[in-house]
Structures are given as C-alpha cells and as structure tokens.
Amino acid sequence: MIKNDLKSYKIKTKKSAELFKKSKKLHVNGVHHNIRFFEPYPFITKSSSGKFLIDVDSNKYVDYWMGHWSLILGHSPKNVRTNVRMQLDNGWIHGTVSKNSIDLSEKISKAVPVAEKIRYASTGTEATMYAVRLARTITKRKTIAKIDGGWHGYTTDLLKTINWPFHKSESSGLTDEKHIISLPYNNLEKSVKILKTKKNDLAAIIIEPVLGGGGCIPATREYLLGIQEFCHKNNILFILDEIVTGFRFRFGCLYNTMKLDPDLVTLGKIVGGGFPIGVICGKNELMKYASTSIFSKTDRAYIGGGTFSANPLTMMAGSTMLTTIKNKGNLLYKKLNSFGIETRKMLDKKFGGSVITTGIGSLFLTHFLSDSTYEINNAADAAKCNIKKLHDYHFHMIAKDGIFFLPGKLGAFSDVHTKSDIANLAKSTDEFLTKFKK
Ligand SMILES: Cc1ncc(COP(=O)(O)O)c(C=O)c1O
Numbered sequence: 001m002i003k004n005d006l007k008s009y010k011i012k013t014k015k016s017a018e019l020f021k022k023s024k025k026l027h028v029n030g031v032h033h034n035i036r037f038f039e040p041y042p043f044i045t046k047s048s049s050g051k052f053l054i055d056v057d058s059n060k061y062v063d064y065w066m067g068h069w070s071l072i073l074g075h076s077p078k079n080v081r082t083n084v085r086m087q088l089d090n091g092w093i094h095g096t097v098s099k100n101s102i103d104l105s106e107k108i109s110k111a112v113p114v115a116e117k118i119r120y121a122s123t124g125t126e127a128t129m130y131a132v133r134l135a136r137t138i139t140k141r142k143t144i145a146k147i148d149g150g151w152h153g154y155t156t157d158l159l160k161t162i163n164w165p166f167h168k169s170e171s172s173g174l175t176d177e178k179h180i181i182s183l184p185y186n187n188l189e190k191s192v193k194i195l196k197t198k199k200n201d202l203a204a205i206i207i208e209p210v211l212g213g214g215g216c217i218p219a220t221r222e223y224l225l226g227i228q229e230f231c232h233k234n235n236i237l238f239i240l241d242e243i244v245t246g247f248r249f250r251f252g253c254l255y256n257t258m259k260l261d262p263d264l265v266t267l268g269k270i271v272g273g274g275f276p277i278g279v280i281c282g283k284n285e286l287m288k289y290a291s292t293s294i295f296s297k298t299d300r301a302y303i304g305g306g307t308f309s310a311n312p313l314t315m316m317a318g319s320t321m322l323t324t325i326k327n328k329g330n331l332l333y334k335k336l337n338s339f340g341i342e343t344r345k346m347l348d349k350k351f352g353g354s355v356i357t358t359g360i361g362s363l364f365l366t367h368f369l370s371d372s373t374y375e376i377n378n379a380a381d382a383a384k385c386n387i388k389k390l391h392d393y394h395f396h397m398i399a400k401d402g403i404f405f406l407p408g409k410l411g412a413f414s415d416v417h418t419k420s421d422i423a424n425l426a427k428s429t430d431e432f433l434t435k436f437k438k
Contacts, residue, residue, distance in 0.1 A: 038395070072247070132239070263286055337362060395407055
C-alpha cells in the first residue's frame, strides 16, 4: 500500500475507523462476507444512490462494485424504488404463492429459453447448490466437475478449488470433497483428460461462461462447446452458472449469444433488481425431478427455496428491473459494452504492456503481470499476477479519488456511469503510475 494513500484514507475515514472497531467486536472479522474486508479497514457505508456510495464521514465514491455487480441500473433506480414502495403497502412476505413471481418468471422464460421451469431461492449460493443436487438425482451419480477458480457461492459442495493453489482445501468443515473434481478453464485437452478419469460417476459440470471471482476471464466458445459435447456424449448435465452474466450483456443469457445448449442455468444478481435472489432454470424434462407430484422421495430432489423464496418484494424488484432494462432496449447494452471496451483499451495503453485488462462487455479487471505471466486464460494465470499491486491500485483510487472497486475485484459499468467517469478513472490511473514509479 502506498504510504501517502494510507495516510489520506485514515484522515478522511475517521468515523468509519471508529465504527469498524465496533463491528469487529460484534461480527466475525467485522464483516458478513469475507471479501468485503480490506486493509486497513473498510469504510462504513451510510447510503447509496445512482452511481455513488456515501460513507459515514460523508465521502462519496463512484461505485464500480455495484452491489456485487447486481446493480446494472445503478443504486436504487427510480422505477424499482417506486414499485418496491408500492409493494410495501401490499405486504413484503406473504408466505404463499404471489402473482409477482409469475410476472417475473414470464419475463425470464421469454428471454432465457432453457427456463421452461423455474424455482426461486434467496441467494445464488442456494441456486447452485440445488442445481448440483438436481443433477445428482437425475443421473444417479455423485461427482461434480467445476473449474479451478470457479466461484458458485459458499455451498459445501462447491467450496473447492477456488483460490490458488487450487488443490488445497478452502475451508475446514466440508464433507464429500472427494466428489468434486476441477478443471483448468479454457484448456479443453487437459479438462477432457481429467473428466475421463471420472466419466462414469460424473453427474454434472458447472461452469461460469465468464470466470468472475477467478479473474474476469471469458471462456472461449470452443472450450464451452467441447465441454458441452463431452457432457452430451456421456449423459452428464451441463450447468451454466450465469449468476453474473445473466442479463449483463444482453436481455437474456450469454449462452444464447454463444449458441450453447445448457441443461440447467442458474441466475441471480440482476434478475433480483438488487434484492436477494437465486434462480434455478431448466428444461421441463429435467426440472420435473424436483416435482413432489411426479416422483417419490427416492427419485426426486428437494430443491428449496425457503421462508423468503419468491417473496413479493424481490419478485417485484426483479420484474421491474427486467421491464426497465427491456424498455431501454439495445441502447443500454451498447452503451455499457462500449464503455467496457474503451476502458480496457485505455488501461492497457496506460500501463504499457505491464498489465492485461481482461473482461467482456461492461466487466473489466486489470492484471499486473509478473515475470511468469504473458497471457490470462484461466485462474492460474490470474493468480500468478501481482495481486498486491492490484490491491494498491484499487486502494489508491478509494483513498485519493473517491472511486470504489472492491480491492482485487472486477469492476462493472452501470447505466448511471458516464464518459466522465472513464476520464476520471484514467486520471486516477495516471496518478497511481506516477507514484509507483517514484
Ligand atoms: C458465478 C456466481 N455464482 C454464484 C454466486 C453466489 O451468489 P450469492 O452471493 O447470491 O450467494 C456468485 C456470487 O458472486 C457468483 O458470482
């Protein structure tokens, strides 16, 4: 961390420092998601609106973290706010079937053809947990393949091979780790070799079409097609985790653009309109294995939700979000995608060969190359980069220029960002470069 940046941050976040001491007393590590902690202490947010986060010391930050990338229209967009307020007057948890869930599902199923049947949960973690359970039920097999660096939430099944070195257990308290195998992203030959060792017990392969937490790395179409072909040939379910990518680049999923044919798709984030959500989508012939009216206990999977699943508030927020995005039309995605392209180019140029900025559409992450990295195709390449420098870079922007990336994580453009934000990002990057050279 650059000394001056640390000093500036401490001066401007005095109330946050005091409050975070309290938070540490009350909460594990002071946070409720490990990634939300950063050194020396995270600022405490008082409010958010549009493109800004405002902390308890009244500092304003232009936000590129955007609620874990769920806020594609920025914080509290007007339509969502209005309809959620209206919903509050009609109750926010009915605990019964609500019309709002039907409204949202109609929109999702039109835009995501694989979603012939939908089941809502309250988090993406649950959605991937249920997708995996359903796959095991359908195939009567146990092993699940995931990707090195793939993040699908904190589920006991999938909390494996996330951080380098991938073979080390991510957490104690996990059971059944032997039923998870892991593949190098974008390396079809090696992946197929690994898959063949477990072919007869493989229930599913679960993949993010853009590795998010693992480094903002898009999969090649050839890779995903190859994996899909292996699945289809061997009666293995192909699960695409589109919790980040769903409705991020177009009104629908990335798999449509890539002309893929997944069996199950998980969604979350954007489709909840900023409220808690996880969605399992699939073809009728597969989702029916969750039906209590078709199958007996031994042949069906219980796949949630829970007390808060499909609560009318989330459903209203999600439904309004999708309507608003749809009404904005292609212009929205054109704008966001062009901002992403411009920013990736600008950052690569400024750093002059010492970085690679990965991403697609409105998502981007700058990797500071080490002596042993020349290209970033998977999470192992990303892990070899200078991660400390990336944290220093993000922290510099927080401390000096009121620009917020969760340190180390990819940034996302939202509809509320403007060209001037890209210019400010460029300016802050220049300052960082000057300091680093000193
Ligand atoms: C690809 C992917 N899957 C699953 C999850 C888990 O979702 P949640 O945090 O809502 O449990 C995330 C969260 O970031 C994610 O990025």
